[in-house]
Amino acid sequence: MQGEYFVDVLVAGGGTSGVSAAVGASQAGANVLLVERSAYLGGEGTNAGVGALCAVYTCGDNPVKCVAGVCDLVLEEMHRLSPNSTETIISAAGNKNIQFKPEYMKVALDNLLDKNNVRYFLHTNIIDVKREGNIIRSVTCQDDEGRFTVHAKVFVDATGDANVAHMAGAKTLWGDERGQVMTATLPFRLCGVDTSKDMTPSAVERAVKAGKDAGIPNLTRERGFILKMTGSQEVIVLLPSVIPEGLNAEELTRMEKFTRGQALYYLEAFRRFMPGMERAELTMIGPSIGFRETRRLAGRYMLTADDVLNRRKSPEGVARGGWKPEIHSSLNEAATYLDVPGASYYDIPLGCLQSVDTENLYGSGRLVCADSQAMAASRVMGTCFATGHAAGVAAAVQGETGKADVEAVRKELIRQGALI
Numbered sequence: 001m002q003g004e005y006f007v008d009v010l011v012a013g014g015g016t017s018g019v020s021a022a023v024g025a026s027q028a029g030a031n032v033l034l035v036e037r038s039a040y041l042g043g044e045g046t047n048a049g050v051g052a053l054c055a056v057y058t059c060g061d062n063p064v065k066c067v068a069g070v071c072d073l074v075l076e077e078m079h080r081l082s083p084n085s086t087e088t089i090i091s092a093a094g095n096k097n098i099q100f101k102p103e104y105m106k107v108a109l110d111n112l113l114d115k116n117n118v119r120y121f122l123h124t125n126i127i128d129v130k131r132e133g134n135i136i137r138s139v140t141c142q143d144d145e146g147r148f149t150v151h152a153k154v155f156v157d158a159t160g161d162a163n164v165a166h167m168a169g170a171k172t173l174w175g176d177e178r179g180q181v182m183t184a185t186l187p188f189r190l191c192g193v194d195t196s197k198d199m200t201p202s203a204v205e206r207a208v209k210a211g212k213d214a215g216i217p218n219l220t221r222e223r224g225f226i227l228k229m230t231g232s233q234e235v236i237v238l239l240p241s242v243i244p245e246g247l248n249a250e251e252l253t254r255m256e257k258f259t260r261g262q263a264l265y266y267l268e269a270f271r272r273f274m275p276g277m278e279r280a281e282l283t284m285i286g287p288s289i290g291f292r293e294t295r296r297l298a299g300r301y302m303l304t305a306d307d308v309l310n311r312r313k314s315p316e317g318v319a320r321g322g323w324k325p326e327i328h329s330s331l332n333e334a335a336t337y338l339d340v341p342g343a344s345y346y347d348i349p350l351g352c353l354q355s356v357d358t359e360n361l362y363g364s365g366r367l368v369c370a371d372s373q374a375m376a377a378s379r380v381m382g383t384c385f386a387t388g389h390a391a392g393v394a395a396a397v398q399g400e401t402g403k404a405d406v407e408a409v410r411k412e413l414i415r416q417g418a419l420i
């Protein structure tokens with residue numbers, strides 16, 4: 001495509017938070033365009049084979065629903081396509097999650113954007129950003145036929161990696177105080193598994209250790225999750241992992257190559273040493289490595305571990321987070337969790353979604369401005385739906401009135417069914 005497009009709100013990226021932002025902005029009356037570089041929507045949710053929506057409910061005992069709005073519309077559409085495409089479960093760790101089938105989510109997200117009059121382009125990469133002072137004017141997009149420009153009043157960066165913010169020269173953050181981000185994992189799926197057998201992290205550890213003793217190489221992580229897909233002989237394995245050191249092509253290639261190779265070594269170890277996996281067959285790797293943490297936005301307010309652990313409420317809250325910090329910092333060990341009171345949530349203030357130095361730039365999902373421990377809680381998909389919804393509504397309000405008055409944003413979110 002070539003030429004120029006003019007919209008109120010441009011949403012960059014069609015993951016859970018981007019789709020949510022686009023629907024929220026459109027329902028608030030904005031003319032919206034969403035641009036996604038993959039062939040389908042859903043981001044990590046569909047691209048990395050992630051298995052369950054966390055934080056739609058608060059974690060731990062006595063779970064309470066803390067995310068609704070666009071997230072509910074997605075779940076309703078998935079249910080309409082196939083009642084079996086989602087299932088509410090209590091996970092091995094004791095949390096109320098919504099297990100989902102990613103292929104149905106892809107179709108449901110397409111349908112939802114259509115139903116909400118959101119125009120969107122797949123197979124389209126944002127490759128440049130034009131900035132004047134502290135305002136973004138336009139983005140340059142590229143498809144297989146050429147380049148085109150999209151001008152917008154307000155931009156939502158929902159790229160997971162703050163790619164638009166980075167290209168715009170907006171301030172971004174990377175990792176913890178040592179500059180280290182959490183591990184990235186390439187999930188893989190197996191079929192032909194006898195899922196009645198023990199596949200807890202302890203059973204995984206026994207099999208992996210036996211594999212190591214037998215000389216199978218590259219089995220770095222010994223403990224990890226195997227998610228059983230209810231009603232099938234399929235499982236998702238979350239083990240092959242690396243620590244990202246950047247997002248350039250060379251580093252991305254290193255990470256994909258290493259973890260893809262690892263998947264085959266884990267399969268060999270499971271077939272030989274894990275009861276129930278003797279006839280397991282590989283159905284899918286990835287398709288793409290899943291990032292838990294990369295670049296995020298430097299916002300007007302930084303969510304802290306203290307906010308998350310104390311379940312702090314805010315009069316400027318535009319989304320609720322129900323998860324606890326789930327920290328994946330070691331290549332060899334499973335995640336560590338920081339404890340929070342059950343049945344409780346924290347508020348995410350509007351300032352976490354607003355760039356500190358670029359007036360018409362919002363970030364949502366993995367980009368939310370948070371310290372590294374708070375980010376380890378806010379990054380899960382239920383919360384990504386909620387922050388995307390809030391960023392989209394705020395962008396629409398700002399596009400229409402020139403500023404995102406927090407009361408106006410909250411009022412519109414409540415009108416759209418968000419829980420705030």
Ligand SMILES: Cc1cc2nc3c(=O)[nH]c(=O)nc-3n(C[C@H](O)[C@H](O)[C@H](O)COP(=O)(O)OP(=O)(O)OC[C@H]3O[C@@H](n4cnc5c(N)ncnc54)[C@H](O)[C@@H]3O)c2cc1C
Pocket residue numbers: 012013014015016017018035036037038041042043044045048050051052053054055124125126127158159160161163164184185186187238289290291292364365366367379380381382384
């Ligand atoms: C291994 C793993 C397991 C996980 N398990 C769970 C789990 O069980 N439950 C849970 O709730 N969460 C889980 N998470 C976290 C969760 O999946 C992600 O944090 C969440 O999906 C991120 O959503 P997002 O919308 O912020 O970004 P993403 O899903 O990353 O979406 C960003 C989108 O932007 C697009 N994009 C990027 N750059 C450009 C560009 N320049 N131009 C156009 N498009 C672009 C990408 O293609 C992508 O589709 C897991 C994550 C990983 C990695």
